[in-house]
Amino acid sequence: MPLRRVTLHQLKIFMSLARHLNMTRAAEELHMTAPALSIQIKQLAGTVGAPLHEQIGKRLYLTETGQLVYAAAQDVFHRIEQLSADLAAGQALERGSLRLSIITTAQYFAPHFLGAFCKLHSGIEATLEVANRDQLIERLKQNLDDLYIMGQAPDHMSVVAQPFMENPLVLLAPADHPLAAQRDIAPERLAGEPFIMREPGSGTRLAAERFFEKYGVRLRIRMTLGSNEAVKQAVAGGLGLAVLSGHTLTLDAASGAFAVLDVRGFPLRRQWYVIYPSTKQISPVARAFLDYITREGASRSHGPGE
Numbered sequence: 488m489p490l491r492r493v494t495l496h497q498l499k500i501f502m503s504l505a506r507h508l509n510m511t512r513a514a515e516e517l518h519m520t521a522p523a524l525s526i527q528i529k530q531l532a533g534t535v536g537a538p539l540h541e542q543i544g545k546r547l548y549l550t551e552t553g554q555l556v557y558a559a560a561q562d563v564f565h566r567i568e569q570l571s572a573d574l575a576a577g578q579a580l581e582r583g584s585l586r587l588s589i590i591t592t593a594q595y596f597a598p599h600f601l602g603a604f605c606k607l608h609s610g611i612e613a614t615l616e617v618a619n620r621d622q623l624i625e626r627l628k629q630n631l632d633d634l635y636i637m638g639q640a641p642d643h644m645s646v647v648a649q650p651f652m653e654n655p656l657v658l659l660a661p662a663d664h665p666l667a668a669q670r671d672i673a674p675e676r677l678a679g680e681p682f683i684m685r686e687p688g689s690g691t692r693l694a695a696e697r698f699f700e701k702y703g704v705r706l707r708i709r710m711t712l713g714s715n716e717a718v719k720q721a722v723a724g725g726l727g728l729a730v731l732s733g734h735t736l737t738l739d740a741a742s743g744a745f746a747v748l749d750v751r752g753f754p755l756r757r758q759w760y761v762i763y764p765s766t767k768q769i770s771p772v773a774r775a776f777l778d779y780i781t782r783e784g785a786s787r788s789h790g791p792g793e
């Protein structure tokens with residue numbers, strides 16, 4: 488389509504002509520000569536395929552095609568002005584969007600960070616997706632979100648992983664468990680205890696498995712459950728012990744249903760990361776959130792047992 492050859496420069500010249508309906512005045516406005524202006528208008532008319540103006544007596548009129556081109560040119564420049572305002576607002580964090588995807592366990596704190604950030608920048612529209620690790624990695628591969636929060640960067644992907652807060656994993660037991668009153672429990676002592684585990688692929692589960700492998704402790708898995716809340720209910724119900732992120736206890740601190748066991752090596756030290764593909768051009772809003780959560784996370788990095 489030859490219309491693609493229309494340039495913004497030509498449209499700008501034509502808009503000036505359409506406003507003044509006078510070659511000399513339009514040329515003056517644009518600091519060019521009238522013949523140079525006339526050449527540009529002719530080229531534009533050639534590309535469009537029809538005359539854009541006509542001279543009747545001393546007066547210049549736009550043809551019907553000229554009026555259509557004028558309206559379109561106004562739209563184009565209006566859109567460019569809007570774009571420039573949007574970009575400026577984005578830089579100033581007055582407007583924009585933030586798409587955040589987080590791993591299940593991060594739902595205990597990420598909404599607080601996001602809520603506080605949105606309060607500071609009320610023009611920002613945020614969406615939060617909670618997903619398991621596989622789904623999160625798939626979203627990351629498809630470049631669906633601005634930022635991701637998880638406890639471990641995915642293997643075999645080139646990402647930036649910015650640690651922002653500690654993720655202490657604790658060993659949870661029912662409040663009336665015999666080990667609850669003991670101090671400095673050797674990990675080997677837990678062999679034979681029934682365990683409630685998160686689903687395979689969960690970062691929490693992986694860290695727990697690695698820890699007990701290191702001590703040669705074979706875990707007796709009584710039940711595998713796909714959510715932290717379900718695991719907590721099972722522990723509270725006396726079905727076994729569990730390794731969970733200390734963040735999952737924030738709302739239960741006073742419930743008294745659990746005991747955090749004093750096992751040597753616990754809490755396991757992990758980190759939370761904000762992750763994005765290393766080639767991604769992150770938006771000013773995403774950059775501001777990343778800075779915010781790094782600052783806030785550092786000040787909140789005081790998990791249980793510290």
Ligand code: PGA
Nearest residue numbers: 591592637638689690691
């Ligand atoms: P998860 O989260 O156990 O819910 O997978 C923690 C992590 O990503 O390590």
